[in-house]
Amino acid sequence: MGILNLNQDSFYPNSQCHSTDEAMVMAQRMVDEGADMLDVGAESSRPGSHGVAEKEEIARVLPVVKQLSKRLRVPVSVDTAKPEVAKQALENGAALINDITGLQRDPRMAEIIARSGAGVVVMHMDGTPATMQDNPVYENIIHDIINYLKKSVSIAESAGISPDCIAVDPGVGFGKTTEHNLEILGRLDSFKALGKPLMVGVSRKSFIGNLLDLPVAERLEGSLVAGMVAIMNGADIIRVHDVIETRRMVKLVQEIRKYQIRQ
Numbered sequence: 001m002g003i004l005n006l007n008q009d010s011f012y013p014n015s016q017c018h019s020t021d022e023a024m025v026m027a028q029r030m031v032d033e034g035a036d037m038l039d040v041g042a043e044s045s046r047p048g049s050h051g052v053a054e055k056e057e058i059a060r061v062l063p064v065v066k067q068l069s070k071r072l073r074v075p076v077s078v079d080t081a082k083p084e085v086a087k088q089a090l091e092n093g094a095a096l097i098n099d100i101t102g103l104q105r106d107p108r109m110a111e112i113i114a115r116s117g118a119g120v121v122v123m124h125m126d127g128t129p130a131t132m133q134d135n136p137v138y139e140n141i142i143h144d145i146i147n148y149l150k151k152s153v154s155i156a157e158s159a160g161i162s163p164d165c166i167a168v169d170p171g172v173g174f175g176k177t178t179e180h181n182l183e184i185l186g187r188l189d190s191f192k193a194l195g196k197p198l199m200v201g202v203s204r205k206s207f208i209g210n211l212l213d214l215p216v217a218e219r220l221e222g223s224l225v226a227g228m229v230a231i232m233n234g235a236d237i238i239r240v241h242d243v244i245e246t247r248r249m250v251k252l253v254q255e256i257r258k259y260q261i262r263q
Contacts, residue, residue: 069093
């Protein structure tokens with residue numbers, strides 16, 4: 001999943017698009033490099049961010065979603081927690097909603113997705129982007145996240161979203177310390193108990209910078225290693241900024257895993 005940011009507040013400036021034309025160029029490049037789907041977001045969820053108004057988010061998202069859905073062959077996901085943004089995006093070609101609140105902030109979100117027949121990614125987050133890194137504490141992080149995601153899946157299915165159209169995301173970096181993120185990656189196979197495809201986003205995140213003492217622009221190698229570990233431990237979808245490099249890594253991991261399966 002290639003990341004397409006339509007805001008000026010993303011933690012990684014190189015992922016930002018400042019116009020529809022610029023977004024189309026970046027999207028086409030990601031598809032050419034091997035992206036299987038694109039995730040369009042117009043509101044930053046980096047730690048400390050406070051979001052944008054609904055009208056502004058819609059104004060940023062809709063022109064791009066309309067063009068992408070017409071011109072490109074890959075599914076378009078929209079990264080939003082606002083029901084009205086999701087509704088208008090789905091009406092204009094989006095195939096998937098990526099909700100960082102796991103459908104637990106606004107009950108209308110699940111209903112809108114269900115009516116459209118679209119898919120959803122439900123993610124775990126402790127708090128909000130503005131507060132999530134204020135001393136996050138868990139009794140048992142894996143158990144706590146699984147229980148949260150179970151609730152999200154239940155909300156989705158109860159609203160009528162097809163069970164086959166739901167993926168889960170443990171939310172690396174969303175209300176977690178560096179140690180929490182490492183434990184999630186190391187025990188990622190635990191989330192397979194949810195019986196849903198597993199998405200993971202580790203691309204250029206702060207835990208990589210904390211461990212390697214590197215700024216965001218220099219975290220490619222760390223992102224590839226973390227992504228490789230995620231795949232080896234059960235991730236089905238990797239959400240990334242750097243598509244071609246990740247595609248090469250994925251191909252190699254898939255070849256190695258063939259030999260694991262044979263054993």
